[in-house]
Amino acid sequence: MSQAPDSAAHAASTAPEAFDAAFDGQAPPLRLAVIGAGPAGLALALLAARYLPHAQVSLFDARPLERDVSGDPRTLALSLGSMQLLQRLRVWPAAQAQPIREVHVSQAPPTLSSPWFGPSGEPEVRISAAEQAVPQLGAVLAYGQLVAPLQAAWQQASALEPRRLVSRFGQAVDGLKQDRPDEIDAGIAERFDLAVVAEGGVFSEQARKSLTRDYRQNAWVGTVTLAPDSPVGVAYERFTRRGPLALLPLPDRDGQRRAALVWCQPQDEDEVEGLSDAQRLAVIQQQLPDRVGRLLGISPLKCFPLGLNAERTLVEGRRIRIGNAAQTLHPVAGQGLNLGLRDAFALVEALRRDPQVDQALRRVEWQRAPDRWATILTTDFLARTFAWRWPGLPAARGLGLAALQAMPPLKRALAGQMMFGRR
Template sequence: MSESTARHAFGASRFSSASRAEASSQATAGASSSLRLAVVGAGPAGLALALLAARYLPLAQISLFDARPLERDVSKDPRTLALSLGSIQLLQRLKVWPAAHAQPIREVHVSQAPPTLRSPWFGASGEPEVRISASEQGVDQLGAVLSYGQLVAPLQAAWQAAAALEPARLFTRFGQPVTGMKQDTAGEVEIDAGIVERFDLAIVAEGGVFAEQARKALSHDYRQNAWVGTVTLSPGTPAGVAYERFTRRGPLALLPLPDQDGRRRAALVWCQPQDEDEVASLSDAQRLMVIQHQLPDAVGPLLDISALKCFPLGLNAERTLVEGRCVRIGNAAQTLHPVAGQGLNLGLRDAFSLVEALRRQASVDAALRRVEFQRAPDRWATIVTTDALARSFVWRWPGLPAARGMGLAALQALPPVKRMLAQQMMFGRR
């Protein structure tokens, strides 16, 4: 890892083995002393936060709530997650990164489908494109792709093991949906999950998808559908390359997956305007043909496609992460368009920053003020950038494709700017 990358690593110096020795003494006098903490939602962000809190807030009592029964097998959930390098480093530090089930991303290839600018200056394809490789950034991988189940299962197993070692401090409340939550004037949060319990701080990590959410302070329906599934690639297709293709109808992405039975695969995210969406009426062969036509030649022939699922897309975000003694992280704080693939990564950075603030600040309120201040630049940069990209596909302004193509070409031609983009993609805005 290069010196520059090491400086940007996901808090490596702050949550290193050397710093653990000081955690207990700092916690005794700090915000985490005798803290009663509730984590609502045992998805990746909620489980990661609970594990971080269990490890680095040694005096805190932590209760983890989720509606699903503990015995339900989550390992088979096939939903695809794309994690940044910073997120991987955090999970490695927690000793829960399932490397055997993840496909490293070695290169990201972003391009624009015709009509667009074409020039021999853009390379062999003649199309504007940006290529970001792990090797040029001095890292082994830019990120990785794996299934939801393969990530949640080891996180949950680690939590259960920690709770078994400290049953008087770590409490598992699975199979108990939270039906009510309110704050009182004494600075406590009352949570009703069949029985009523009181906490000093509640973290909501239950997000869900846009179509099922109550509308938050900032909400916009993009009138787009995301069709998701998997495609089988030709054996000669380069491994570990993520493709993002800007088309007139919306972004089209292929995310590399681990090979299965000797077949090279990729997760598909295919966005379509709802008013013109005809994907449901197409056969598998027709879907493959349309997708193939929109992808760059570098992808190679697509051999097969799975059944696809459809999800409406929108922006749904809170103005702030903190409201009194309640904090929202991940999709509970902001549900984003998948064009940038940053939803879970934002949630993990939220979790990291919250635990770090609780560990170092003198009071809970001071810690929450610190989190709100610290997370705002990264959060709003991601929200604004993702929202602008998503909206740009429904704009029909003359010259917009040409302008987007010029932007891609400029990024490729300016290595320092491309490196800044790569650092943000891997570690967020710091």
């Protein structure tokens, strides 16, 4: 793994010999490199710091430490399981997060309509925290509001154990080299026993992985302001002819009710850029169910091309990828970060149980495969159906939603998958 030349002096201050001496006669030390200080990488580093006392953890990120990330407005939707993991690390910013009390998935006309489908006559699935006997299904917050406390917790931990927990902010990693079967080369400065790649990025900027599919869809993201009488804590996903449209509840700001918007459009029919704010609001309002309430305003929108970009396996030698570094997904299911946090937990748990790195990595690959592939395949299937123009497809999708709503065991299974992944 090559790194910036100015890291050599820092590496000398954390000499492997000093770390080895601290564990003389105990379990062999593990030199762990975590590449990427986003939510998944920071969570992994903190988990390793807490549960792997024999590990020397070096956290790399090209971003300078002094760059303030707290104001990054990108929206994250976290499941209940992800919340519980962050609460265990004592970094969950409850005051900045909006709980999700209910998820409402429906399909916009044209589709079948029937009084059997619910009060609106449209096919829909409603999952509530109350019926699942949990306090909330998940939460929504801004990217910076999660990364800032994660980073602060890591900095606090590394200040207490500077020889064991090493911050390498402002030091980009240019590449990884598998020097020998039992070591990863880190250039002249040092070597690592295991490298975890947690750098994500968006689909359009990533190098292509083993499995890739360009959906030829754009996601327009921003925020909308809702009427004061709009339901609180409800996440909406609306299947439209052109693609999914989602509203995720956000904490009120200045007394205004808000929601994060994810509006997917096929690239060859995308006219969003040419619309005024009033026109955008009118189009979105027309596509949403009445229960959402009235939209009062909309922020400037950013556009991101969408695609699938995934590795066939998480592990390659002594290198493992987690989160978006392993699989970048369509946002239709909102599971990208949740999948990455489950990857991080599974890796640390495997290393805690088995000090033999290769055996631990085999355990992670086997353990994570069902959850990972169920999420990848489901998300990919849903994303591709919006490009299909088969006769009867909207009706079939609507009947599927109605069947889920009518069968409590199936709905409970779906809710469990949303909250905790496949277990």
